[in-house]
Amino acid sequence: DKGSEDTDALFFDADGDGDPDLYVASGGNEFSSSASQLRDRLYFNVGGGQFEKSNQLLPAGQYDVTSCVKAADFDGDGDLDLFAGVRLRPALIGVPANGYLLENDGHGKFKPVTNVLAPELKEIGMICDAAWADYDGDQDPDLVVVGEWMPVTIFENRNGSFKKLPPLPQPSHGWWNVIETADLDNDGDPDFVIGNHGRNSRFRASEKEPVLMYVNDFDQNRTAEQIICVYNEGKSYPLVLRHDLVMQMPSLKKKYLKYENYKGQTVADIFDPEILKRSVVDTANNLTTSVLMNLGGGKFELSALPVEAQFSPVYAIAAGDFDGDGFTDLLTAGNLYGVKPEVGRYDADYGLFLKGDGTGHFSALKSKDSGFRTSGQVRDLVTLKWRGKTVILAAQNNDRMLSFEVMGTGEE
Template sequence: GRRQVLTSVAAGQVLRLKYEDAGQYSGLHVSSAEEPLLQAATGQNGLEFVHRESPFNDFLQQPLLPHSFSRPGPGLAVGDLNGDGLEDVFIGGAKGQAGRLFFQQSGGSFESRGLAEGVEAEDVDALIFDANQDGANDLYVVSGGSEFPAGDKGYQDRLYVNDGKGGLRLAPEALPDMPASGSCVAAADLDGDGDLDLFVGGRVEPGQYPLPPRSYLLRNEGGVFSDVTAEVAPGLQRIGMVTDAAWAGPWLVLVGEWMAVTVFRNDNGRLVREDNEALANSKGWWYSLAGGDFDEDGDTDFLLGNLGQNASFKPSPSEPVRIYADDFDNNGSIDAVMSYYIQGVESPVHSRDMLFSQIPGLEKKYPRYGLYAEATLEQLFKKEALKKAYVLECNTFQSGYLENLGNGGFALRPLPLACQLAPVAAIACADFNQDGHLDALLAGNDHTPEVNTGRYDASVGQLLVGDGQGAFSPVGPMQSGFWVEGEVRGLQLSRKGDTGRYWILVAVNNDTLRIFEGGRQESKRNNTSI
């Protein structure tokens, strides 16, 4: 066949294209001799798990939510739990579903064991690390979602202490009271005493969106953790709706919903927020981040997953998407009203029926759809009411590459268009094509936006090949071998014994765990320096 590409085509004209003027098109054909970089391996090694989401309708409590918060899992973690030198796997369950442990055997297969305690919680993230410095890795599980009322004990995180042989015991005495819906956990030695302290991100305050939930900084004191957020990092307590976090040397990098990319610096055991002009216009609906030295200058850079550009909203610094939160009708509940710009005028995002289901009093003012269609946000709500509200905004939905410039400086630029088709909720980094440079796999989707928006489901996963200088080239699924539909919530690599190959584990909400195999030699792993 033939193909012709026209760019920067002006409107208001008729184009006549001739087939014979087009160039030859080879398409996406892959020769039979050319194997994809990754091979599908689901169901081949004993790593079999089906995540079963429990039904829950977030919109009954807050009709104006932009999307659901009750489907954040499953969490996924990799590490050696039984001390045999092989990497084991934890996969979290949904509310009412037990998570499972998978212990790798010498031949690369896995044997599974249930994690009975903590079944009621929604497992949204996990970390395998040595909490008490006894030489055996323990398991930290973050509880999240929105199916419990705010402050419910169902949001309490859990630490499972290892007996040295892979037996895990729930240790409620090791954690403080943390009744907040969480999103992520990241470990670093904050106070320089040789053990790992924890940052735990807060995701949402159920029933009070978009008010900021509690996040926690936990100091490790011999395997018992205490909440030192107010003492060490008061600005972190309610920093926002955090979705992901990672350490890069002394810097803690956070992303979240309605948040700018945020950086804190460890200043002798205290976390101080860094002001960075380059990140001032980075407020987005961020889903994920992953670190690696993509430009090979010796420090940690980041890939950041955002909502993407395949959405009805196109925010910019001059015309952001905003949300105003207050009890506008004085009925005791939070009303979260979103706006966007239409021809330079700030207008409500919500349909008339949707907005009036939350604030019925407006119906008398706008009895007809035509009147509502012409109303601006300031006509719907008085300027004084909007000024009094809690206001958040987004000015970019582009997924991006955050280059670490050193000394706390960062520069953000968008990823290729192939990465902007849907939300990027999970990222894994390794040298997938074995050229000596770090690459990345990205996946995501979100099936639970409010009904007028429809599903964000255009992604089947994306391989980005890095050049070692901070630039990336997208590789299609026929060449990469990576194709995953559904709501991906986690990506992890697990070494396949000492073969130099690895499993790529893909955690999909309300679906089967997907597995791919890759690697010909020891690959660069996604290890962020701490």
């Protein structure tokens, strides 16, 4: 399986024999829709540190780019079922993808039940992460799904079937990367922390002036193109530079022989209105890393974390009482280097300690005071116990792993 690109991994007891089995999600936009490398993999623990690969076609008998897999007993039958989120379909970036519910038969055989139990998960968006949490206290796991170009989406578990809640009152179409569950205000119910793109880039997004992305086969070469547009002085313009546009779509070269001809052009000026009418139009109106507070009664409030949490995209979050004061604190980290020069790489994040006050509000501590400092592109933060100590592991893309010991005094 070394040809596959691993995008997520989950240890859980799939077959009910008391030991951890392993689900590995597969992804990568370099593969075709028929590539076996996109098949997710389930490995059964057969003892002695050995695993045996299942022959099941996961997540649902087709090859997609899976971004996340989460386990919970959503049907209440005593075994662990799965949610698998798809970020994109091969070669179709920007086209809404599916989320899948996989029901466990108790012996590790998984059956897709999305069409029956959660049809609103179909073509929900570009899923990046999800969380199971009993937000309403009725003793079954509900589901929160986040991703790029999509709103924060909450599904209530109603006796094993799922109903999507109404949209949040606040704008929530974002470039969400990660979600973490924790009781942030000490009221006994789960709240959520959601990592977003941040506010330290040339992208600005609001309900009135969102970032837009038009997706279509504009040059009719059987491959989808994406045209991102941003607002400037009240008008939305394509972000793509002229030379990149005509390189991808040579048919436009005669129309835009010079950069001067391209200046001030909107998508309506560039493309035929019928093509735009048939395009998928994605929206982002909130790029702020935020907390989603559970107000009870099925109501939620989305609010921004402090400005220090907005310096760079957040891809990793850990929650816990790291300073021993009885209140939940947060650790966040991220960065993204692989972007086009005209956008500029996102490298302003060095890890952040956010001290909680027990009411859902947080204040940032400097790294010299907290001791928590990362570098590079952090993609996960994990809290674990090691020799009686609490340790934070920070996984970095193409770099070594970092570790921090939690001292319980505000220092890591």
